[in-house]
Amino acid sequence: MAESKIPIYGAIGANVAIAVTKFIVAGITGSSAMLSEGIHSAVDTFNGVLLLVGLHLSKRPATAEHPFGHGKELYFWSLIVAVLIFGLGGGVSFYEGIQHIRQPEPMRDPTWNYVVLAAAALFEGTSFLIALRQFRGQARGVPFWEALDRSKDPTTYTVLAEDSAALAGLAVAALGIYFSHALNMPMLDGVASVVIGVLLAGVAVLLIAQSRGLLIGEGVRPETAKAIRAVVMEQPSVEGVGRVLSMYVGPDEVLVVVDVDFKDDTPTGDAADAIAAIEKQVRARFPMIRRIFVEASDAPGGDASAARPGAAS
Structure with a gap:
């Protein structure tokens, strides 16, 4: 400051x-x-x-x-x-x-x-x-x-x-x-x-x-959203990526919400590990992304509303 x-x-x-x-x-x-x-x-x-x-x-x-x-x-x-x-x-x-x-x-x-x-x-x-x-x-x-x-x-x-x-x-x-x-x-x-x-x-x-x-809620640039999608797709248990929603909540702080489709046979533990890996890699590449929420569209274990919020860094 x-x-x-x-x-x-x-x-x-x-x-x-x-x-x-x-x-x-x-x-x-x-x-x-x-x-x-x-x-x-x-x-x-x-x-x-x-x-x-x-x-x-x-x-x-x-x-x-x-x-x-x-x-x-x-x-x-x-x-x-x-x-x-x-x-x-x-x-x-x-x-x-x-x-x-x-x-x-x-x-x-x-x-x-x-x-x-x-x-x-x-x-x-x-x-x-x-x-x-x-x-x-x-x-x-x-x-x-x-x-x-x-x-x-x-x-x-x-x-x-x-x-x-x-x-x-x-x-x-x-x-x-x-x-x-x-x-x-x-x-x-x-x-x-x-x-x-x-x-x-x-x-x-x-x-x-x-x-x-x-x-009024400007988000990250399209190329940044594309890079986030690429990071998510690197996880073996991920089948697809939906929307990447983002918003600047401060000059050096961004909130990101990602819709992730996991493969049907993905165990809950593997999904949790994949989400943790996504959060770690995204933060390492884009330090201004402080909060990440990963929403599982087809969540393992049958819970279609499962989501894990990334802790603020």
């Missing part, structure tokens, strides 16, 4: 310093794009706090009301973070940009804007590299985009997405400020703010889609 918090702490520290500086400079220079960037950094700071709250709540032990634990708390809070990025980050930046386009104000000396943007890029880049290093460590050699698609840990990919959007937003803000001042067209500063708003909204939509899938 401590390792998961490292990217969040890095992002919070960077965003607090950057947000305060951006707001001060936006007030001095009158830059709409800089004000949007300040709002962006303030929202990112609050989002980091919410992710820490989600991490803490997700580690609570299982209870009678929540027998599989509270791992999905993290998905709920990551959804709230994504909604805030969309509403506060994207929405307010878009609104501020439209207002500045409709009523442009000449920009005063932009020098401080460039200084702040350069410092912000340094801090945001550092935060991004911390999150990227953490993510690459979790990926264990899997190609970046494939690992990003497979990741079920919002603490890392949310910070990566936020920092990526922040770095892109800084570039847009710098271009908007430069052309606004160089061409004496104040409205371009507002256009940059609108672009930043659209950028944040796009990132938020992607994060919302990821959180939605996990909250």
Whole structure:
């Protein structure tokens, strides 16, 4: 858990310093794009706090009301973070940009804007590299985009997405400020703010889609389910495999239910040994599968409802 918090702490520290500086400079220079960037950094700071709250709540032990634990708390809070990025980050930046386009104000000396943007890029880049290093460590050699698609840990990919959007937003803000001042067209500063708003909204939509899938019960990938079937079929007493039902109940915890057809003449003891072997091999190959329930469709001994739940590891 401590390792998961490292990217969040890095992002919070960077965003607090950057947000305060951006707001001060936006007030001095009158830059709409800089004000949007300040709002962006303030929202990112609050989002980091919410992710820490989600991490803490997700580690609570299982209870009678929540027998599989509270791992999905993290998905709920990551959804709230994504909604805030969309509403506060994207929405307010878009609104501020439209207002500045409709009523442009000449920009005063932009020098401080460039200084702040350069410092912000340094801090945001550092935060991004911390999150990227953490993510690459979790990926264990899997190609970046494939690992990003497979990741079920919002603490890392949310910070990566936020920092990526922040770095892109800084570039847009710098271009908007430069052309606004160089061409004496104040409205371009507002256009940059609108672009930043659209950028944040796009990132938020992607994060919302990821959180939605996990909250409503996303399961393992088809190739993982196929591999589980192959493990089951390796047992001599197994005649066939039915459904492989699965669901993520936390970033690194999966529940799996497997329907197994045993041969008619399989003794009960052999079936129990086969189930134990299946559980052991599946856990060894897929460590995130903590709970396995093997249901015997044609159970030995005539009990058609026999099932043995795998103990949590």
